[in-house]
Amino acid sequence: MSARIPPATPPFDPEVAATIDRVMRGQPPLHLFATMARDPRLARKFFAGGLLDKGHLTVRQREIVIDRTTALCGAEYEWGVHIAGFAQKAELTAEQVRSTVHGTAEDACWSDEDRLLVRLCDALHKDCDVDDDLWKALRATFSENAIVELLMLAGFYRTVSYLTNALRIPLESYGARFPK
Structure with missing residues (x-):
C-alpha cells in the first residue's frame, strides 16, 4: 500500500523535529510522524494531543x-x-x-x-x-x-x-x- 500523501523529508521544521526526536528517542520518525511534519501547525496540534506521558492511567x-x-x-x-x-x-x-x-x-x-x-x-x-x-x-x-x-x-x-x-x-x- 502506498501513502496517499507522501511524508515530509528532513530537515523538518525545527520545533517539529525536536518533538519527533524527543518522542522517537533517536530512532527514525514513524511514517505517521513524518507525514504530520509536512505542516508544522498540524504537527504541533497532533503532538499536543498525545497522552503517552505519566497521567492518571497505568x-x-x-x-x-x-x-x-x-x-x-x-x-x-x-x-x-x-x-x-x-x-x-x-x-x-x-x-x-x-x-x-x-x-x-x-x-x-x-x-x-x-x-x-x-x-x-x-x-x-x-x-x-x-x-x-x-x-x-x-x-x-x-x-x-x-x-x-x-x-x-x-x-x-x-x-x-x-x-x-x-x-x-x-x-x-x-x-x-x-x-x-
Whole structure:
C-alpha cells in the first residue's frame, strides 16, 4: 500500500523535529510522524494531543484502550506500532493481544478492570457514549480525572486511526500485524 500523501523529508521544521526526536528517542520518525511534519501547525496540534506521558492511567490501562480502539477502527498501522512498542511493558499476554482484535470483554484472559476498559472502548466505538451502568462501574474503579483521560485517549486514537487508514500510511517494518 502506498501513502496517499507522501511524508515530509528532513530537515523538518525545527520545533517539529525536536518533538519527533524527543518522542522517537533517536530512532527514525514513524511514517505517521513524518507525514504530520509536512505542516508544522498540524504537527504541533497532533503532538499536543498525545497522552503517552505519566497521567492518571497505568501503561497497561492506556495500552488496552489504545489497542482496542485502533483494532476496532481497523487501524493495523497504529495497533501494530503500539503492540510492538508497549505490549511487553503493559504485560499483555499473547491471548490478550489477540483479544484486542478478535475478542470481547468477556474473554477469560481479562481481569475485571481490563474488562471495563474493553467495554468502554466498545461502547464509545459503537455509540460514541457511555451508558449509565458502565459509567457507574467506571466510577467505582477510576477517578474522575482518569475517566476523562480514558475518554480523551479513546478519542485521540480514533482520530489517529482515521489518519493512518485514510492516508494509507504504510505499515512500519517492525510493527505487529493483526492476528489471523
